[in-house]
Each structure stands twice: as C-alpha cells, then as structure tokens.
Amino acid sequence: xxxxxxxxxxxxxxxxxxxxxxxxxxxxxxxxxxxxxxxxxxxxxxxxxxxxxxxxxxxxxxxxxxxxxxxxxxxxxxxxxxxxxxxxxxxxxxxxxxxxxxxxxxxxxxxxxxxxxxxxxxxxxxxxxxxxxxxxxxxxxxxxxxxxxxxxxxxxxxxxxxxxxxxxxxxxxxxxxxxxxxxxxxxxxxxxxxxxxxxxxxxxxxxxxxxxxxxxxxxxxxxxxxxxxxxxxxxxxxxxxxxxxxxxxxxxxxxxxxxxx
Amino acid sequence: xxxxxxxxxxxxxxxxxxxxxxxxxxxxxxxxxxxxxxxxxxxxxxxxxxxxxxxxxxxxxxxxxxxxxxxxxxxxxxxxxxxxxxxxxxxxxxxxxxxxxxxxxxxxxxxxxxxxxxxxxxxxxxxxxxxxxxxxxxxxxxxxxxxxxxxxxxxxxxxxxxxxxxxxxxxxxxxxxxxxxxxxxxxxxxxxxxxxxxxxxxxxxxxxxxxxxxxxxxxxxxxxxxxxxxxxxxxxxxxxxxxxx
Ligand SMILES: Nc1ncnc2c1ncn2[C@@H]1O[C@H](COP(=O)(O)OP(=O)(O)O)[C@@H](O)[C@H]1O
Ligand SMILES: [Mg+2]
Numbered sequence: 001x002x003x004x005x006x007x008x009x010x011x012x013x014x015x016x017x018x019x020x021x022x023x024x025x026x027x028x029x030x031x032x033x034x035x036x037x038x039x040x041x042x043x044x045x046x047x048x049x050x051x052x053x054x055x056x057x058x059x060x061x062x063x064x065x066x067x068x069x070x071x072x073x074x075x076x077x078x079x080x081x082x083x084x085x086x087x088x089x090x091x092x093x094x095x096x097x098x099x100x101x102x103x104x105x106x107x108x109x110x111x112x113x114x115x116x117x118x119x120x121x122x123x124x125x126x127x128x129x130x131x132x133x134x135x136x137x138x139x140x141x142x143x144x145x146x147x148x149x150x151x152x153x154x155x156x157x158x159x160x161x162x163x164x165x166x167x168x169x170x171x172x173x174x175x176x177x178x179x180x181x182x183x184x185x186x187x188x189x190x191x192x193x194x195x196x197x198x199x200x201x202x203x204x205x206x207x208x209x210x211x212x213x214x215x216x217x218x219x220x221x222x223x224x225x226x227x228x229x230x231x232x233x234x235x236x237x238x239x240x241x242x243x244x245x246x247x248x249x250x251x252x253x254x255x256x257x258x259x260x261x
Numbered sequence: 262x263x264x265x266x267x268x269x270x271x272x273x274x275x276x277x278x279x280x281x282x283x284x285x286x287x288x289x290x291x292x293x294x295x296x297x298x299x300x301x302x303x304x305x306x307x308x309x310x311x312x313x314x315x316x317x318x319x320x321x322x323x324x325x326x327x328x329x330x331x332x333x334x335x336x337x338x339x340x341x342x343x344x345x346x347x348x349x350x351x352x353x354x355x356x357x358x359x360x361x362x363x364x365x366x367x368x369x370x371x372x373x374x375x376x377x378x379x380x381x382x383x384x385x386x387x388x389x390x391x392x393x394x395x396x397x398x399x400x401x402x403x404x405x406x407x408x409x410x411x412x413x414x415x416x417x418x419x420x421x422x423x424x425x426x427x428x429x430x431x432x433x434x435x436x437x438x439x440x441x442x443x444x445x446x447x448x449x450x451x452x453x454x455x456x457x458x459x460x461x462x463x464x465x466x467x468x469x470x471x472x473x474x475x476x477x478x479x480x481x482x483x484x485x486x487x488x489x490x491x492x493x494x495x496x497x498x499x500x501x502x503x504x505x506x
Contacts, residue, residue: 014415015415015416015417124494124498128498147482149487152482152487152488152491153491156491156492156494156495156498157495157498157499159499169468169469169470172468172470173470173471173474173475176470176475177475177478177479177482180475180479181479181482181483184479184483184492185491185492185495186495186496186499188499198457209468210468213468213470226419226422229419229422230419230422
C-alpha cells in the first residue's frame with residue numbers, strides 16, 4: 001500500500017475559490033519535488049482543467065469514462081509536467097510530477113452521470129488506484145460545493161481536509177456543519193482556509209476569531225484580489241506572480257499539507 | 262447644403278451607411294431648425310410627425326413621475342438622432358425633448374422620410390442598415406447585462422475590474438442599450454460598495470452562528486443509512502492505506 005495522502009478541498013458555496021486554491025496548492029507542492037495528483041470530482045461543474053490549460057480538444061479520457069468502466073486510471077492521468085500548455089506560471093512546472101485527472105466537460109456526459117448516479121465503491125477504488133499507479137505523495141481532490149454524497153465520500157476518505165470559506169456569516173454557518181461532519185468522520189487533519197478577505201480587514205483578527213469558533217487551525221487568510229480575478233483562471237497565479245500577496249498567503253498552506261500526519 | 266452639414270449627418274450612427282449622393286438626397290429634403298434654451302422639440306404624447314438629427318447643442322429627454330414632477334431620463338447631443346423609432350411604429354412620443362442650450366437640428370418630416378424610402382432604394386437600404394446595426398449593437402449590450410446580472414446575483418463582482426476599458430468605449434456611444442449597460446455597471450459598483458461596508462460592519466460585530474440550525478443540518482446529513490455505511494467504510498479505507506507500523 002502506498003503512503004500517499006488524500007487532500008480534499010471543500011467549500012460550502014461555489015465561487016469561493018476552491019478550484020484556484022486546489023490548482024495552485026497542488027502546483028506549489030509539486031514544486032517542492034513531491035509527486036502530486038489532482039482529481040476533479042466536481043462532476044456537475046468541473047473547472048480546474050482550465051487552470052491547467054486543458055480544453056475540450058486536449059482533454060482525453062476523463063473520470064466519467066472511468067466511472068463508466070470505459071477507461072483505466074492510467075489512461076486518464078494527464079501529465080502537466082510534460083504538457084504545461086503555455087502559460088507563464090504553468091511553464092515552471094515543466095519536468096515536475098503533477099498529474100491531472102479531469103472530469104468531462106461535455107454536457108451529455110455530465111447529465112448521464114448525474115442521471116445514473118455515481119458508483120461510490122468505484123470512485124473510492126479509483127482514488128486509491130490513482131495513488132498507487134502514479135506513486136503519488138499527495139492526491140488533491142477538488143470537490144463539489146455543499147455536502148452531497150460524493151463530497152461526503154471524499155471527506156470520509158481524506159487524510160487532510162481543507163475547508164475554504166469567505167469571511168462572512170453565510171459561509172461560517174455552512175462551514176460549521178461541514179466541520180462537524182468532518183469530525184464525525186474522523187478526518188485526521190482538519191484545516192480551514194479563508195479566501196476573498198477584503199484587504200482592509202485585520203487578517204490576524206479574522207484568523208483568531210474563526211479559529212476560536214471552530215477549534216481548528218486557519219492555515220492562511222487570502223485577500224480578495226482583482227489581480228487574481230483578472231487572471232480569470234487561465235494560468236496558475238501563484239507561479240506566475242510569486243511575490244503577490246495572494247501567492248505568499250497561499251504558500252503558507254503548503255507546510256500544513258507537508259507536515260500533516 | 263454645405264459640405265460641413267453633410268459631414269455632420271454622416272457622423273450620425275443612423276446615416277453612417279449612406280453614400281455621399283444618398284446623403285445629399287436626405288439633406289435636400291431636410292430643413293434646418295433652431296431651438297432656444299428651454300424650448301421643447303417635442304412633448305410626451307405628441308403625434309410623431311418628424312425626426313431630428315442634432316447638429317449642435319445638447320437637449321434633455323424628460324418624462325414626468327407620478328407626482329407630475331419632471332424626470333430627466335437622458336441627455337443627447339450632436340450626432341444623435343431623436344424620434345426615428347416613432348416614425349416607423351407610429352406611436353405617440355414616449356418622452357419630451359427640451360433644449361438645454363441653443364440647438365441646431367436637421368428635421369426630416371414623416372412625408373419626406375417615406376418619400377425617400379419610396380424613391381431611393383439606396384437610401385432605404387442605408388437607413389435599414391442604420392436600424393439593424395443599432396439593433397445588433399443593442400443585443401450585444403443586453404447580453405452583457407444579462408451575464409452581469411447573473412454574476413451579481415451570485416455575488417461575483419469580478420467583472421467590475423476587467424470590463425472597465427470596454428465600458429469607456431460604450432460610454433461614448435449614443436446607443437440606449439450602451440447606456441443601460443453603463444448605468445447597470447455603476448449600479449453594481451454602488452451595490453458592491455454598500456455590501457462591503459455592511460460586511461465590514463458584520464465583521465466588527467463578530468460572526469454569528471445559528472447553533473440550532475447547525476445541529477439540525479448536521480443531524481439531517483448524518484441521520485441517513487448512506488452516512489452510517491460511509492462512516493464505517495471510512496475507517497477501513499484509511500486503515501488500509503496507512504502502512505502497518
Ligand atoms: N482571492 C480572490 N480574489 C478575487 N477573485 C477570486 C479570488 N479567489 C477566486 N477568485 C475568483 O472567483 C471565481 C471563482 O473561483 P473558483 O476557484 O472557480 O471557485 P470555486 O471552484 O470555488 O467555484 C473565479 O472567477 C476566480 O478568479
Ligand atoms: Mg470549481
């Protein structure tokens with residue numbers, strides 16, 4: 001059995017920055033020399049492939065094919081290190097061991113899987129196989145927002161769960177339930193990450209207030225940044241602009257992942 | 262008609278597709294009108310008898326609110342046309358137009374307009390192109406407004422930043438849809454600023470979690486058979502993956 005760890009990234013609401021954080025964090029961990037995989041299990045609204053420069057034309061076999069028994073995990077893994085696909089930030093990943101396991105972006109295939117349901121045993125098996133076949137140190141999972149069944153499954157199997165939230169009441173309320181569920185499922189490493197914090201706030205205060213609420217570490221507070229929004233998810237921001245405040249704050253999270261037991 | 266005047270007509274969106282010769286045909290049937298400040302070009306409810314191409318000066322487009330007070334809907338200036346739609350759909354004027362300063366405008370009466378359409382295929386086509394290019398323009402802007410409305414509803418204001426340059430272009434346009442876009446944009450800016458102010462206040466007041474709701478939602482999720490099975494499996498799965506000590 002491989003020692004690879006599953007790191008799930010979750011948020012109560014969509015648009016919180018899950019895909020951007022997952023892609024950048026996975027890339028940063030890969031930059032340290034680790035073998036890293038990224039699975040898009042947000043089957044209903046896949047998005048992370050864009051950050052890695054994949055479009056419909058470049059996308060080969062997907063997780064949907066795997067779940068329909070039409071592809072093996074080996075066939076799905078797309079090596080970013082060998083295909084950085086342009087992008088000033090992404091090109092720094094050349095030669096690194098980073099593999100993307102995308103979800104289909106074809107409407108028909110999305111509705112098919114939603115209609116037929118997901119075979120959880122198969123999905124779970126798929127994640128284990130991903131780790132062993134690609135000899136991964138970390139497998140990052142970009143989940144669907146909210147707490148549907150496949151998201152619960154990724155929480156249940158993860159060694160590290162990072163819950164992203166915006167500093168507002170609605171997100172805090174939703175996050176509180178996720179925190180309780182994660183504790184009930186005995187997730188060994190439960191981390192919080194604040195994104196889209198308005199720069200005029202006192203970030204230290206946000207961190208201590210939220211940590212006190214949930215009794216879990218806030219790994220970092222990432223600012224709301226128009227620069228990031230303008231990048232419009234077409235490149236890996238933290239690699240392209242390493243000195244930006246958002247990128248610096250994101251890199252704080254790397255050690256939490258690397259040191260997780 | 263002087264060449265200067267022809268040039269001014271050509272600069273209007275509405276007539277920009279016309280050839281020199283067709284422009285001259287339009288100009289020959291039009292008459293030059295002058296309006297003093299505060300003089301009305303048309304009043305709301307009037308029959309639509311002609312339309313105008315503004316050559317010099319600005320005017321306000323006005324309507325009245327429920328109390329009868331004047332509301333300025335818009336301001337128009339040189340190069341813009343007034344009242345062309347009413348000629349075609351034959352409905353009474355939907356708003357009044359009043360000069361804000363000395364105004365010079367070219368008036369084309371309904372008869373002259375239809376005569377032109379009847380006799381000159383080139384003019385008709387040019388005018389039709391004028392109509393359709395404005396429509397096409399409008400559609401693009403309206404699609405943008407729809408897109409922005411959806412984003413705004415989701416609390417995603419990122420478009421405010423990356424659309425600024427595009428908007429400046431739209432702002433110089435006489436198109437109503439462009440004005441809608443521009444108004445919508447500044448509205449969202451204000452909504453966002455207000456929301457941020459509010460958020461900041463909330464932040465200072467500390468976060469409030471409804472503990473009862475939290476408990477209820479937790480029980481809803483964990484009370485299912487699926488969950489019970491999952492909890493059982495989770496332990497085996499993780500144990501399986503962790504190497505034996
Ligand atoms: N810190 C931030 N500041 C500004 N925009 C952000 C930030 N984080 C994410 N975004 C933007 O928010 C949108 C949603 O991000 P995404 O990563 O796709 O979220 P999710 O996967 O949670 O739906 C994107 O347009 C992204 O560029
Ligand atoms: Mg996403």
